[in-house]
Amino acid sequence: MYFTETASLHEIEKLMKMIPNFSPRGHGMICGEERETETISLFKALAGIRYPPFQRRLRQYSKESEMNPMDYRNEKHQVVFENTIRKKNRKDYALMSAFYLLTADYMLWQSVRQCVVDNIIRFEEIRLQGLNENSYTLFCAAKDLYLGTDCLTISDLADTTLIPPKIFGLICNGMAVRRFGLSAIHLTGGSK
Structure with a gap:
């Protein structure tokens, strides 16, 4: 929820809500290696959820x-996602994860x-x-990953009657993209 009315002020408000002296989530280095070149398994990416x-x-x-x-719901999802992010800031992991989920349907x-x-x-x-x-x-899920809202809970995601397996997989991939960037999925197909 924002208290400001324009998109440019929303960006400033996001910065104001951040904890000082901490890097934004998803923009770090792990074991001295950048995650851009390495692929991540879903289980490893989401192991922190207890x-x-x-x-x-x-x-x-x-x-x-x-x-x-x-990695994608289907070929159409992959094409639309790749076209959408072509001229976007790929280092904004929250934006990439939201686009990944929004273009899936x-x-x-x-x-x-x-x-x-x-x-x-x-x-x-x-x-x-x-x-x-x-x-x-x-x-x-896209809104939660982009804005930090709480529309879905972890218990919602764990409920097999509420969220079907294919949607669960897409959301997990979206969470991995939010955490590690586009290295969590393959932009040219293949397997994890």
């Missing part, structure tokens, strides 16, 4: 997707794309219409 039901679901998902890892992306200006997604201007629950779940 909620046992979520960890069980993540382990189960990792086992099921071991033979057929999913065609109808969702059609509702959202006019509210993207330069490197800012204006969530307050988005008016969703005609979406199913999976599209809305992706929207909520």
Whole structure:
């Protein structure tokens, strides 16, 4: 939630909310190596989440997707995502994770794309219409990763009746992108 009214003031407000003398999340170095060149497994990327039901679901998902890892929902998702980020700030991991999730669903992306200006997604201007629950779940996850809101909880993600496996996988990939950047997914296909 913002107290200011314009996108430029939202950016300043984001900076004001940050903890002083700490680097932004997702822009660090690990073991002396930048994560840009290395791929990350989902389990490694999300191991810090200490909620046992979520960890069980993540382990189960990792086992099921071991033979057929999913970087994108389908080829169309990959093409739209890559076209969307072509001229965007790829070092803004929050922006990249939001784009990853928002472009995963065609109808969702059609509702959202006019509210993207330069490197800012204006969530307050988005008016969703005609979406199913999976599209809305992706929207909520994108908003959470971009703005730090709490539309979805870890217990929501752990619930197999609430979030289907394919959507769970996309959200986990989005969380990995938020943490490690585009190295969490492959931009040219392949497997994790």
